[in-house]
Amino acid sequence: MLTILGGHGSNKDRLCDGVSRRGFLKVGGMALGGLSLGQLLELEAAAGTGSSHKALINIYLPGGPSHIDLWDLKPDAPSEIRGEFRPIKTNVPGMEICELFPKLAKIADKFSIVRSIVGAHGAHDGFQCMTGRTKNQPPPLGGWPALGAWVSKVQGPAAPGVPPHLSLMYSTGNRTWGEPGTGGFIGAAHSPIGLVARKGQSQGPSVDMVLKDMPLERLRDRERLRRSLDGFRRSTDQSGVMEGIDSYNSQAFDILTSSGLAEALDLSKEDPELLKRYGENDTKYQRDGAPKMIRNFLVARRLVEAGARVVSLNYSRWDWHGGDGMNFPRSRQEFPLLDQGLSALITDLHDRGLDKDVTVVVWGEFGRTPKINKNNSRDHWPQVSCALVAGGGMRNGQVIGATNRYAEHAKDRPVTFQEMFATFYHNLGINVQTATVTDNSGRPHYLVDSGVQPLRELV
Numbered sequence: 001m002l003t004i005l006g007g008h009g010s011n012k013d014r015l016c017d018g019v020s021r022r023g024f025l026k027v028g029g030m031a032l033g034g035l036s037l038g039q040l041l042e043l044e045a046a047a048g049t050g051s052s053h054k055a056l057i058n059i060y061l062p063g064g065p066s067h068i069d070l071w072d073l074k075p076d077a078p079s080e081i082r083g084e085f086r087p088i089k090t091n092v093p094g095m096e097i098c099e100l101f102p103k104l105a106k107i108a109d110k111f112s113i114v115r116s117i118v119g120a121h122g123a124h125d126g127f128q129c130m131t132g133r134t135k136n137q138p139p140p141l142g143g144w145p146a147l148g149a150w151v152s153k154v155q156g157p158a159a160p161g162v163p164p165h166l167s168l169m170y171s172t173g174n175r176t177w178g179e180p181g182t183g184g185f186i187g188a189a190h191s192p193i194g195l196v197a198r199k200g201q202s203q204g205p206s207v208d209m210v211l212k213d214m215p216l217e218r219l220r221d222r223e224r225l226r227r228s229l230d231g232f233r234r235s236t237d238q239s240g241v242m243e244g245i246d247s248y249n250s251q252a253f254d255i256l257t258s259s260g261l262a263e264a265l266d267l268s269k270e271d272p273e274l275l276k277r278y279g280e281n282d283t284k285y286q287r288d289g290a291p292k293m294i295r296n297f298l299v300a301r302r303l304v305e306a307g308a309r310v311v312s313l314n315y316s317r318w319d320w321h322g323g324d325g326m327n328f329p330r331s332r333q334e335f336p337l338l339d340q341g342l343s344a345l346i347t348d349l350h351d352r353g354l355d356k357d358v359t360v361v362v363w364g365e366f367g368r369t370p371k372i373n374k375n376n377s378r379d380h381w382p383q384v385s386c387a388l389v390a391g392g393g394m395r396n397g398q399v400i401g402a403t404n405r406y407a408e409h410a411k412d413r414p415v416t417f418q419e420m421f422a423t424f425y426h427n428l429g430i431n432v433q434t435a436t437v438t439d440n441s442g443r444p445h446y447l448v449d450s451g452v453q454p455l456r457e458l459v
C-alpha cells in the first residue's frame with residue numbers, strides 16, 4: 001500500500017468516513033508475496049489504442065443473488081416457487097422486474113437484463129465474475145488473469161498516475177468473496193490496485209510507505225537520486241530485472257505526484273444532492289461478506305472519469321439460506337438500497353455523457369433455487385443466473401434470454417460467462433478475434449475461448 005499523510009485539516013475538509021481529505025491517498029492493497037507498490041506496477045506503452053477512453057465497472061454481489069426475486073419473477077408459479085414479491089412494469093413495454101426496484105423501473109430503457117446465464121461452476125467465489133473462467137479449466141502457468149489485467153496489458157494506462165486496473169473490493173470473512181483476481185500469467189504488474197481498507201483495519205488505509213510533511217520538490221529530488229542509483233545498478237545488471245523494477249517505480253511515482261487518483265477518491269468534491277441520490281454507506285460488514293458501501297458506485301464512476309479502465313467492487317452479502325439471513329426479509333433490506341444506488345449510477349453516467357463509454361455489470365456467482373426451502377429461503381442454484389448490464393453504447397432496454405416457467409433452466413438463448421466477457425472486451429474497444437497476450441513460454445492467448453462472440457443483441 002502507499003499512503004500520503006498530511007495535516008489534520010478542519011471538519012469541512014473531512015471525508016464522509018471522518019478522515020481528512022488531505023489526510024491520505026492510499027493505493028495498493030493487492031500486493032502479492034510481499035511485493036511493494038513499485039514492484040507491482042509496470043508502465044506499458046499503449047499500442048494501437050484509440051483516443052476514446054472506454055471503461056468497465058464490475059459490481060459483484062457476493063453469495064449468489066436470487067435471479068427469481070430480482071429480475072426474473074414468476075407470478076403465475078405456485079407460491080412455493082414465486083415467493084413473496086410481485087413484478088412491476090417498467091418504462092420498457094413487456095419488461096418487468098421486482099416491485100422493490102421502482103427507481104430502476106423508471107429507467108429500464110437505459111439497461112438490459114440477461115436472464116439466462118449458464119455454466120456457473122457453483123463455487124462460492126467471484127472468480128468467474130472476475131476472469132470469465134472456471135477454476136477447473138486448466139490455466140496457463142501463472143494462472144488466469146482477471147479481466148482488468150488483460151485490459152491493462154493490451155491497452156495500457158489511459159491517464160498518467162491512474163492505473164488502468166483498480167479494485168474497490170473489501171476483504172471478506174469468506175475470503176473468496178473479496179478477491180478481485182490477479183494478473184495471472186500476464187504478471188503481477190497488471191494485478192488490480194486496491195483502494196479500500198481491508199477487513200480488520202480502520203476506515204483509514206493501512207500503511208506500507210508514508211510520506212509526511214515532504215514538499216513535492218523534495219520528493220522529486222529524492223526521485224532523481226533514486227533514478228541515478230538505479231541507473232548505476234542497471235549498468236551492472238545483466239538480467240534486466242532492474243529495468244523492469246524501474247518501470248514499476250516510475251508509475252508508483254506518477255501516482256504519488258498526480259492529483260488524478262486523489263481527486264477521484266475525494267467525494268467531498270461532489271454535489272451533496274448527488275451524494276444523497278446514491279444513498280448512505282453502511283460500513284458494517286455483512287457477516288462474512290462485504291459492507292454496504294453504496295457510495296462506492298459513485299467512487300467507481302469518478303475513477304473511470306479519472307482514467308481507470310476497469311474498476312471492480314463487491315457489495316454486501318447475498319447468501320441467504322435461513323436463520324438470521326432469510327431470503328425475503330433480507331431482500332426487503334437490500335433491494336431498495338441497491339435500487340437507489342444503481343439507478344443513481346446509471347442516470348449519472350447518462351447525465352455526464354458517459355453511457356456510450358462506460359459499461360456497468362451487476363451479477364453474482366450463481367442464482368437461487370426456484371423452490372423455497374423450509375427456512376423460507378432459497379439455496380444455491382448454479383443451473384442458471386442473471387445479470388443487469390448498462391451503458392457501454394449497447395442497445396439497452398431489453399431482456400435477453402428466458403428461463404422455463406419455474407426459473408429452473410435457460411429455455412431461450414442461454415448465455416455463457418465467456419460471451420459476457422467477450423461483450424465487455426468489445427465495449428472496451430478490444431477485438432477478441434485478434435487481440436492476444438503472450439505468456440512466458442511464448443505462447444499467445446486470446447482473451448476468450450475460440451469462437452466466442454459478443455452478445456449480438458447488445459452490440
